[in-house]
Amino acid sequence: MAASKGNETVLELSGIQKSFGSLHVLKNMDLKVNKGDFIAIVGKSGCGKSTLLRMIAGLESPTAGGLYMNGKPVKGNSLAKIMFQDGRLLPWKTVEQNVGLGLKKGSHDKIASLLKRVGLMERAKDWPGVLSGGQRQRVALARALVHEPELLLLDEPLGALDALTRIEMHQLIEELWKEKQFTAILVTHDVEEAVALANRVIVIEEGRIALHQSINLPYPRQREHPIFIKSVSRILHQILGTEKVSPNQEPRKLLEG
Numbered sequence: 215m216a217a218s219k220g221n222e223t224v225l226e227l228s229g230i231q232k233s234f235g236s237l238h239v240l241k242n243m244d245l246k247v248n249k250g251d252f253i254a255i256v257g258k259s260g261c262g263k264s265t266l267l268r269m270i271a272g273l274e275s276p277t278a279g280g281l282y283m284n285g286k287p288v289k290g291n292s293l294a295k296i297m298f299q300d301g302r303l304l305p306w307k308t309v310e311q312n313v314g315l316g317l318k319k320g321s322h323d324k325i326a327s328l329l330k331r332v333g334l335m336e337r338a339k340d341w342p343g344v345l346s347g348g349q350r351q352r353v354a355l356a357r358a359l360v361h362e363p364e365l366l367l368l369d370e371p372l373g374a375l376d377a378l379t380r381i382e383m384h385q386l387i388e389e390l391w392k393e394k395q396f397t398a399i400l401v402t403h404d405v406e407e408a409v410a411l412a413n414r415v416i417v418i419e420e421g422r423i424a425l426h427q428s429i430n431l432p433y434p435r436q437r438e439h440p441i442f443i444k445s446v447s448r449i450l451h452q453i454l455g456t457e458k459v460s461p462n463q464e465p466r467k468l469l470e471g
């Protein structure tokens with residue numbers, strides 16, 4: 215089982231606050247992310263998940279508090295790579311050119327090996343526009359990983375995909391996480407996805423961490439395992455503020471809207 219490699223802290227958030235004018239989105243957040251962790255961040259729409267990820271990526275600054283990567287303050291210079299829901303591929307560049315963006319000339323082997331790994335070697339010369347949604351997200355994943363980031367940030371990367379493609383992508387992300395040993399932070403609305411992938415799930419509520427749930431299950435995760443079902447139910451209970459959530463209810467549907 216690949217998981218957190220002990221106490222080596224990759225990322226530390228200390229007393230993070232973020233406001234947009236009078237809107238106080240994040241009020242006080244402390245979090246330590248260790249090397250090899252796979253953290254999932256869940257919470258109701260608008261609770262500040264993407265804002266938090268954008269701060270970790272260095273795209274936004276906190277209003278107060280400190281954000282440190284390998285002990286150094288993050289100020290628009292984050293070492294993390296981020297992957298978005300829409301993939302953000304450049305439509306006028308081919309698949310392999312998209313993956314190679316920002317790389318030095320002569321990186322062909324690196325690009326080819328990642329394209330092969332995500333199952334898209336035959337599509338290297340295609341334009342993104344002719345790919346399916348799932349294939350585009352594979353390209354986006356390859357483009358993020360080609361830089362060998364220490365920290366991979368995933369902002370609802372599978373939200374637009376159908377359920378089967380999402381499960382295939384979970385397998386791929388999990389395999390790559392084990393192989394390449396990066397640290398990952400995933401923002402998702404899908405509590406099952408969070409429990410399938412993460413060793414720690416964090417629920418944000420009213421600007422704070424309301425629940426920090428460890429998932430002590432081996433990979434690949436069996437969705438019918440009692441601990442899996444119990445963890446999903448516990449997290450949904452926290453988010454929805456309900457007494458009990460039936461394991462048969464569809465978490466995605468429950469969180470939509």
Ligand SMILES: Nc1ncnc2c1ncn2[C@@H]1O[C@H](COP(=O)(O)OP(=O)(O)OP(=O)(O)O)[C@@H](O)[C@H]1O
Binds near residue numbers: 257261262263265266
């Ligand atoms: N640049 C901005 N200016 C003003 N308000 C913003 C800005 N960015 C985010 N917000 C507000 O901050 C709050 C949190 O937004 P954020 O996108 O982080 O939520 P989220 O939890 O990711 O939501 P969702 O699950 O719907 O994607 C929202 O009320 C949003 O409108």
